[in-house]
Amino acid sequence: MDTGSLVLYLKERGIEHTIFELDQPVATVEDVAKAGFDPAQDVKTLVLVDEHNEPLLAIIPGPLRLDFKKLCAAAGVQQVSFCAPEATARLTGYSVGGVPPVGHQKQLRTFADPKILEHEWVVGGGGSRTTLLKISPKVILEATEAVIVDITHETA
Numbered sequence: 001m002d003t004g005s006l007v008l009y010l011k012e013r014g015i016e017h018t019i020f021e022l023d024q025p026v027a028t029v030e031d032v033a034k035a036g037f038d039p040a041q042d043v044k045t046l047v048l049v050d051e052h053n054e055p056l057l058a059i060i061p062g063p064l065r066l067d068f069k070k071l072c073a074a075a076g077v078q079q080v081s082f083c084a085p086e087a088t089a090r091l092t093g094y095s096v097g098g099v100p101p102v103g104h105q106k107q108l109r110t111f112a113d114p115k116i117l118e119h120e121w122v123v124g125g126g127g128s129r130t131t132l133l134k135i136s137p138k139v140i141l142e143a144t145e146a147v148i149v150d151i152t153h154e155t156a
Contacts, residue, residue, distance in 0.1 A: 006102075006126065019134075020126065041119045042062025043137070044059070048083055049081060058071055059144070064154060067153045074147060092104040092108075099125045113150060
């Protein structure tokens with residue numbers, strides 16, 4: 001899948017969005033700022049697996065860090081770790097660095113930090129490393145059927 005697949009997914013569902021094509025890869029909050037967006041409105045879409053190799057999706061504000069203990073508690077599991085890049089692509093249809101918050105190949109069990117709702121819209125992966133998706137966080141929650149729970153901590 002690619003940005004075109006994401007756009008098709010969004011259009012078929014009538015989801016208001018904007019795709020931004022950028023000249024440089026966007027891998028960090030700093031890159032989001034350099035591209036002209038408010039870093040506070042950046043969201044990260046993280047693909048993880050639990051101790052049973054069951055996939056989970058975590059959607060968190062870009063400036064914050066995932067709290068693995070909080071996610072484990074919310075998911076009712078003992079351990080989570082980041083998914084291997086190949087498995088991320090297989091599960092979502094997108095490569096690491098371009099995974100959007102919606103429109104995945106498989107519906108994954110999703111947890112979203114409530115802080116993503118602090119903004120009317122957010123930007124996240126747009127299907128490739130050089131695209132960003134602008135979308136309402138409420139739409140993200142609806143599309144992913146996310147459990148809303150505090151799963152972050154401030155960066156150190």
